[in-house]
Amino acid sequence: MSSPLPILKATPGDEALVPRAQFPLLKNNPELVYLDSAASAQKPAVVIDRLTRFYESEYANIHRGLYQLSEGASEAYDQSRARVARFLGADKDEIIFTHNATEGINLVAHAYGDHNLRPGDLILTSLLEHHANIVPWQLLKERKRLRLAGIPIDAKGDLDLARYEMLLSREPKIVCITAAANTIGTVTPLKTIIAMAHRAGALVMVDAAQAAPHFALDVKALDCDFLTITGHKLYGPDGIGALYVKAGILADLPPFMGGGGMIRSVSLDHTEFADGPRRFEAGTPAIGAALGLSTALDFIEDIGFEAIAAHDAALFNYAAERLPEIAGLKIIGAPTEHIGIISFTLDGLHPHDIGTLLGESGVCLRAGHHCAQPLMEHLGITGTARISFGVHNTRPDVDRLVDSLARVRQMLR
DSSP states (O other): OOOSSOOOSSSBTTBOSSOGGGSHHHHHOTTOEEOBTTTOOOOOHHHHHHHHHIIIIIOOOSSSOOSHHHHHHHHHHHHHHHHHHHHHTOOGGGEEEESSHHHHHHHHIIIIIHHHOOTTOEEEEETTOOGGGTHHHHHHHHHHTOEEEEEOBOTTSOBOHHHHHHHHTTOOSEEEEESBOTTTOBBOOHHHHHHHHHHTTOEEEEEOTTTTTTSOOOHHHHTOSEEEEEGGGTTSOSSOEEEEEOHHHHTTOOOSSOSTTSEEEEOSSOEEEOSGGGGGOOSSOOHHHHHHHHHHHHHHHHHOHHHHHHHHHHHHHHHHHHGGGSTTEEEEOOOSSBOSEEEEEETTBOHHHHHHHHHHTTEEOEEEOTTOHHHHHHHTOSOEEEEEOOTTOOHHHHHHHHHHHHHHHHHHO
16 A cells, blocks of 8 residues: 655654653553544543643633633633634634534534525535535435435545546535545545535535644635534544634524524524624533643644654554555555555454454454445445554554454464
8 A cells, every 4th residue: 555645764653742641541551552543532631631720720601600710711712712713724703613523514514504405406425424424414415305426436545536527517515525534544635626616616514523633724725615623533622623614604604503602682582693603502512622622732733733744654654564464454545645544454354353352452443334334335345444543653553553463363363
């Protein structure tokens, strides 16, 4: 499997970008090899400390109280929104806090789709998508009697842009595309995809849940219309995500949910809704998680995406060299550009058996269809074993994986 990233001659990968000691779970479990960051990243101490400090010393509900504790929490929460905006190259009034990336996609499907799409309109998604970027559009299709089509991929696992151009000739209203696939790591050419969609008159919804921990995203440079991220993959807390909506579109979107916090005034007969992102944030939000997400973004940018890319490349290349040492192992996909994810199968072994037995030896990876059943069906397999790298991983982690796989192969042959 070839890699477009440089095979590094220096030491990235020999040592962790961030020492394991900065991750309490890894520090407390020194024999554990965690290769499942694409599912959820482990949390650094700085994020845990921020959550602890908030709940021990700063906690109050926001935008309601007139006392100092509430005003301080409100200011910190608002600063977290601005921090997410800087991370994505957006304006703070274009950032809606959600519970995760999935909620962000559902919000767009309801707030935009229900009110703008008409029976017979076409939605495009792709074969690379997580179920989170398929199922909401299927539900919208049923509600509104729409059409839904998938952009194919080629033999390497890249999007087939020629087929995409043909699909655009059918005048879709929205294109829903991943920035990086959670299965085989494919990085999609977003700028090209978005420009092509806009020329065809379509808006673009980007699922950046997997991409955001690996490379910089600039929504203004991309010119996307919607983009969603999730905190738990960004070394931040679970229960928090964010949705970018281009300002001109956000101003016309109706609320997704109703309740407190998203209104100007309410009578029994009529409600006037708040402007901007607060119109989509009904109820008490995940205040502490938003603060933790802000700290996690500082953590990532302190490391730097250039260093993260080099680390990804070194570990990917090393794993791609070592894994074929295992008889019957097949790496799935060879995308032109990718993040630090490798999926593989092992002849005669179910991925769940691989994951279970490796787990018993302290090696954590993901096994199954990875919420991407259309892709698995296209590839003619039921699932894969998947490794995904974080900033704490090293080449010795890959060695542990390969040694454990060799033992599993020996046990079950």
